[in-house]
Amino acid sequence: MNQIDTIAAVATPLGSGAVGIVRLSGAQALRIAQACFVSGSGKRLEDMPGYTALLGRAKGETGEIDEAILTVFRAPKSYTGEDCVELSCHGGTYVLQEVLAACVKQGARPAMPGEFTRRAFLNGKLNLVQAEAVCDLIAAQGEGARRAALASRDGALSTEIEFFVESLAAQSAHLAAWADYPEEDLAPVDPSALSNVLRRLADRMDALLSTYSRGRLLREGIETAIVGKPNVGKSSLMNLLAGARRSIVAALPGTTRDIVRESVRVGEYILHLMDTAGIRDTKDPVESQGVSLARERMKSAQLVLAVFDSSDVLEEEDRGILGELANQNVILVVNKSDLPRRLQLEEIREQFSRVVHVSAQTGEGREELEKEIIELLQLDTLDAGAALLANSRQQHAVQSARDALEEAIEALQAGMTLDAVNVCIDDTLEQLLTITGQRASDKVVDEVFARFCVGK
DSSP states (O other): OOSSSOEEEEOSOSSSEEEEEEEEESTTHHHHHHHTEEESSOOOGGGOOTTEEEEEEEEETTEEEEEEEEEEEOTTSSSSSSOEEEEEEEEOHHHHHHHHHHHHHTTOEEOOTTHHHHHHHHTTSSOHHHHHHHHHHHHOOSHHHHHHHHHHHTTHHHHHHHHHHHHHHHHHHHHHHHHHOTTSOOOOOOHHHHHHHHHHHHHHHHHHHTHHHHHHHHHHOEEEEEEOSTTSSHHHHHHHHHTSOOSOOOSSTTOOOSOEEEEEEETTEEEEEEEOOOOSOOOOHHHHHHHHHHHHHHHHOSEEEEEEETTSOOOHHHHHHHHHTTTSOEEEEEEOTTSOOOSOHHHHHTTOSOEEEOOTTTOTTHHHHHHHHHHHTTGGGOOTTSOOOOSHHHHHHHHHHHHHHHHHHHHHHTTOOHHHHHHHHHHHHHHHHHHHTSSOOHHHHHHHHTTSOTTO
């Protein structure tokens, strides 16, 4: 990927819209834009300071394309750190493609996915964590995910990594100076004090690592299986949570045979609901496959909503389902609370503490169910504005740093030389610096920006 080229791309989704943007970045951005734009006032781009705009018309080889507003962002005070120009036109696919083609004809190269943000990273405008946060911000589906991504973009995780790096670098420098310059009047290294410092850092890393699993739920949503025997109201519960009819509801057992999926918002969070086939013994080969799939989803889901009929007594099918729910994040949903109760609640509560009464017909109990979901997954204790590990790359690097730090602590406790301890501390630093990109390989950088769309 040639970083000298001036790149261009449509920076807004293709399709019909009020406004669309073609973005240019690079040393020739202003020259190319000038060749593709006629100012209404006759003003030239070379005379424009950064963060100013002109009204005019975009043009191609055959003449004017569309009315446009041209905005200039001069290096280094631009998103990429290079000269940038944005041409804002009417948001039709054909119009934007014509403007882009005109820019390419004048010497721009079509941008690769994420290349604008990659240039911002290479030019020191963003570190790798902040670049990943840009992608997460674009993909955010809920308020919690948005706040977490914005906090990371603003430096929440970067600041935490910098704390570790600065603390460990200070210890490493002291160890190196003490070993290399014994004739100098340097304070001796106290192994006990050093061990205490490293242990405190290790504990703080553990706290950061603990954010990954819950932060992942916040960003990616929660895989939620709705399970139960036939006709307990699973599909009705799905429709209640979705706020619309997504699953077929019928009195005939076995109506749902495949997984019906729908994503819904619960407070700040996203549930990826899966309405499954009623779990029972059946000789119908098609329904049998649906039941097997329901059991698979029940085992793999991050959250299980197990539905029982309040107006019916517990049967062997119900008890079988209860036996399969051990060691899972499960909320027992007692449906049809608007009908006279026959269900033996005492038997259920002996095994499970989280039981919610709802009526999928009337909507009663929905708020209590949402509250139980948030409490069960401990989402109410998660601070979306704090430092959170956003992806497996970051989690793996922090875990590797934590392992190297543990080796340093064990080396101290075993009475090994301080040089050996310092090697472990340096390994810890290397792993931490890959997170922000200061030591990241080209392969890692390529993988990060492969997630981006063209134009960002």
